[in-house]
Amino acid sequence: MMVSEVGSYWQERLSNMSETESKAWDTVGIVTYSNSRQQADELYSEWAQKYDSDLDTLKYETPQNLVTELLKYIDNTPSTKVLDVAAGTGKCGEVFKKLGFKGIMDAIEINGAMLEIAKRKSLYRNHTEMGVYPDKSIPIVDGLYDAAVCAGSFGPHHLAPGCVAPISHTLRQGGVTIFSCRATPQATEYRDLLENEIDKLEKAGMIARIEVKEMTHYAVKCRETGNSMMSKVYVYHRL
Template sequence: MNSLNGVGNANMMKVAFEFIRNCESSLMLDIGAGTGRNARICKDMSYKGHIDGIDMNSKMLEVAKSKAVYRKLFRQPIHGDDPLSIEDCSYDVVTAASALLMNHLPARSIRQLVKVIRHGGILVFNSRSGLENRKYLEVLMGYADELITANVIKLEKKEVILYGGVGEGKIYAYVWVHRKI
């Protein structure tokens, strides 16, 4: 199981909507836009602002474009410390739905995601529990803690949602909301 699929994404956006400034001038960047599932969820939840998406897979971006929910789509790999081809402090919201996972985006890429958020804006992302993702989460939370200690972001909320499995095989989806200071 390499992604959280729509279950985790929809739950992530329910949490995010507690913090999103939902107005026509709001700008959201969908990291790892893929086929546009997260943007579609946002629009179905009555998000009024504009959504841009970024992904490295051109075929997936073609599918995303066909959903007519994005203002702009960017094709760019995210390698961690390489800056995004987006101006710093451009977005009110940056979402990374099922993108900050092992074998997806490097954990250190959280630093680049935060750079494109306006002061007072939010970063919302999800990831999952499970043995295969445990080390990745430790590294990711280490980078987040560095940004918190440096007074770049503050944790607004962490939510734990049962994703699947039974007994000791339960898998949880974690949702984090950070605000850029």
């Protein structure tokens, strides 16, 4: 399935949108509800050149929200190291730069086309093309980073709920991770699985909760929610 092949489900729900917004929602919808991780990767490759402009059209606020929150809990020094997981085109990196972050940022991203866009922005020290999986360690020295951020990638056929563990292993003791998941009815089943995984890590003494709250994901009103789309934002530190 190509991004341009949008079914009647989305056409009906986008009938009241502006043409620009409708086209952006077409793409977001078909990628979000892809049938497999492989298909999602193929769709992102097709979407890469328009990704930033489409998400700007929909007022994608999660990168701004997550980075702003994260900076409350970490030092802003030249030696502070942050890992951007599923970095995409570098939208979190752009926010870090805009907010005057002085530290080091590394990016990992499974999709080469998206990562190439991020490289052109000269935001990160390292750009690693790789996926994150529940049953595999991220090939990074355990405890290397002071923080990890993951914006909008916890969802079906994207990052599995069990990916919280390998991401947490990249953090030093006391290091902070912040990530998000859509707070929509359609995401309820996935979100429950994610929170079960988080509970397991808490009970195992690996991470502890700092804060969990809802924040705006897309500010533009969407037919899926009838209003702005929200995300649930999770902030934890490694024990």
